[in-house]
Amino acid sequence: MDYLEFKISCREEFREILIAELSEIGFDSFLETEEGIDVYAPSDSFDRESFEGILSQYQDAASISVKEGKVAKVNWNEEWEKNYDPISVGDLVYVRASFHPSQAGFQHEIVINPKMSFGTGHHATTYQMLKLQGEVDHQGKRVLDVGSGTGILAIMAHLLGAKEVQAFDIDDWCVDNGNENFALNGMDIQMGLGTIRDVNPSGPFDIVLANINKNVLLDEIPIYAGLLKPDGFLFLSGFYTPDVDDLMEIASSLGLKLEKQSERNQWAALVLRKG
Structure with missing residues (x-):
């Protein structure tokens, strides 16, 4: 074909x-x-x-x-291997493919063979989400990764000590790739297929991660809020800094308060807490 x-x-x-x-x-x-x-x-x-x-x-x-x-x-795999380099987020985590060697000096290491899924850590949104995850306690927590892509944020949650991680994506290619990456990183879970309404995850969760895009987030924030425990954290990215006000308007109406905000290359990320 x-x-x-x-x-x-x-x-x-x-x-x-x-x-x-x-x-x-x-x-x-x-x-x-x-x-x-x-x-x-x-x-x-x-x-x-x-x-x-x-x-x-x-x-x-x-x-x-x-x-x-x-x-x-x-052979798409061969093509992306020619163009994929490891990245690091401070000394928190080193993200590499299976054909790259390990590096000392990092708290954590994630192995991602991204194929054609989204989320290798290179993009500003993924980078910020990883960095912000490292600033919030995940130990013993239930975590939901919405629109998981390669599964990189779910893997980060696992490495940070989460007790349970659930993840899903709308793309079957991402689901296959995410499951491969989970196995590479010692995670015995399976990524779900569908939207959050299709998957209907069973809350409550301590942490919800959503790195998608503005329109999806605006539509789904009420669902995320409903799945969070009191004092739970919602991580959001996938939008530009000027879009923050639109997202905060909905978030505030749902009792979500801004805990942290970051920006990288005009892309924004937020950490919200349920009151």
């Missing part, structure tokens, strides 16, 4: 949101490049109208340009 290939040049801060949007309309493979992202969709199920609608939505803000081509299906 042939794939359509689109080489998208865009501003760096828009890469992850474009990946998230395109994954919802049939694109199943993504590769970050120096100029932006290369994205791939099966030619027999490509939805051009939806694709062009997403590009037009971000065209000006992201300075998008596109080159289109067609390729035979390739």
Whole structure:
């Protein structure tokens, strides 16, 4: 089966949101490049109208340009291995792939073979979530990871001493990849498939992690709040700093108070606490 290939040049801060949007309309493979992202969709199920609608939505803000081509299906694993480097979050955690050597000097190490899932620690949102997790006690806690992607935040929760971790994602590719990563990191759990409404996780939880995008968060924050124990923590990222006010308006109405806020490359992350 042939794939359509689109080489998208865009501003760096828009890469992850474009990946998230395109994954919802049939694109199943993504590769970050120096100029932006290369994205791939099966030619027999490509939805051009939806694709062009997403590009037009971000065209000006992201300075998008596109080159289109067609390729035979390739070894995606080999492609991302050429472009994937380890990252560190202070001395808290070293994130590497299985083909990288370990490094001394870190409190924790996470092994992630990301394939084409989201969340390797490279993006500002994932980086901030990991850093903020390290600042909140996870020992003996029940943790829920919403839209888990590679499973990196769930793995971090496990390493920080969580008693129970549940995770799920809407993408079956992410679920397969996340389960592989859980096994690589010694976790005997299975990622669920579906939205939070589909999965219907059984609360209450001490900590809920949600690194998704603004629109999903605005819709689902009331569900997160309902799943939290009193004094529980809600970690949010996947949005820009100017969006914080919109999210806090809903959060405050649900009795969630801002504990911490961070920013990296114009992306924001929040830690909220249920009163």
